[in-house]
Amino acid sequence: MTALAVRRHLTLDVVPDAAAAGRAVAQRIAEQVAARPQSVIGVATGSSAEPVYAALAVLVRDWGLDLGGVLWFALDEYLGLPDGHPQTYREVLRRQLVEPLGLAPDAVHVPDPHGDPDAGAQAYERAIAQAGGIDVQLLGIGANGHLAFNEPGTPFTSRTHVTELTAGTRAANDRFFGHGERTPHRALTQGLGTIAAARSLELVAFGAGKAEALYGAIDGPVDPSCPASLIQRHPCARVTADDAAAALLVV
Ligand code: GLP
Numbered sequence: 001m002t003a004l005a006v007r008r009h010l011t012l013d014v015v016p017d018a019a020a021a022g023r024a025v026a027q028r029i030a031e032q033v034a035a036r037p038q039s040v041i042g043v044a045t046g047s048s049a050e051p052v053y054a055a056l057a058v059l060v061r062d063w064g065l066d067l068g069g070v071l072w073f074a075l076d077e078y079l080g081l082p083d084g085h086p087q088t089y090r091e092v093l094r095r096q097l098v099e100p101l102g103l104a105p106d107a108v109h110v111p112d113p114h115g116d117p118d119a120g121a122q123a124y125e126r127a128i129a130q131a132g133g134i135d136v137q138l139l140g141i142g143a144n145g146h147l148a149f150n151e152p153g154t155p156f157t158s159r160t161h162v163t164e165l166t167a168g169t170r171a172a173n174d175r176f177f178g179h180g181e182r183t184p185h186r187a188l189t190q191g192l193g194t195i196a197a198a199r200s201l202e203l204v205a206f207g208a209g210k211a212e213a214l215y216g217a218i219d220g221p222v223d224p225s226c227p228a229s230l231i232q233r234h235p236c237a238r239v240t241a242d243d244a245a246a247a248l249l250v251v
Pocket of ligand 1: 049139141149
């Protein structure tokens with residue numbers, strides 16, 4: 001694994017594959033929890049996060065990692081899906097995180113898609129604040145540089161809010177839906193200001209489809225046209241990528 005400090009507070013690890021990335025990030029989460037058992041961990045949905053959850057499950061099963069004191073906060077949730085739909089992020093996290101890691105379901109918070117979504121957004125911000133803020137936020141990156149569901153142009157100061165998904169993001173996520181369904185148009189998402197307030201960021205990116213976005217995030221200007229470029233200004237951010245995703249980086 002190559003670790004490079006690309007900015008004073010931004011570290012890049014280039015790893016052979018997604019499984020190696022999952023192990024590295026899971027190890028750092030385990031160290032965080034060992035140091036502070038009541039840690040608050042922000043979790044992402046999407047294929048990039050899966051190797052991290054798989055590696056955490058191994059640490060729980062084979063190494064006795066105790067996650068019983070941890071609170072978990074999801075980045076985002078679709079609006080408009082029926083309760084229990086397998087692609088609601090609550091259900092995705094139940095399958096990928098809660099069950100394999102043996103977590104208490106109520107330790108995992110997801111933005112509430114029921115009722116008034118603006119009220120749900122504010123309640124989510126309050127819940128994060130009441131938990132003491134997020135210690136480690138796991139992030140994937142969209143092919144257009146989005147973080148959570150903050151599409152290009154979203155202000156860096158934004159907090160949890162309702163967002164409209166771009167056609168590209170919907171098309172990218174259609175692969176998770178079947179039977180003639182499509183990705184919903186709207187979601188509740190942590191804002192970029194919410195994400196930036198986490199004490200550390202762990203961004204993972206795999207495959208050539210993420211290379212341009214990662215280039216924009218690390219080597220491009222810090223600008224809302226590439227939401228993930230906020231990592232350059234964060235005091236403690238780490239990017240773990242495979243060779244294909246890191247291929248365009250200048251460092
Ligand atoms: C999704 C999620 C993001 C995720 C990104 C990349 O739409 N809302 O949190 O990081 O897009 O997804 P994937 O990891 O599946 O490529």
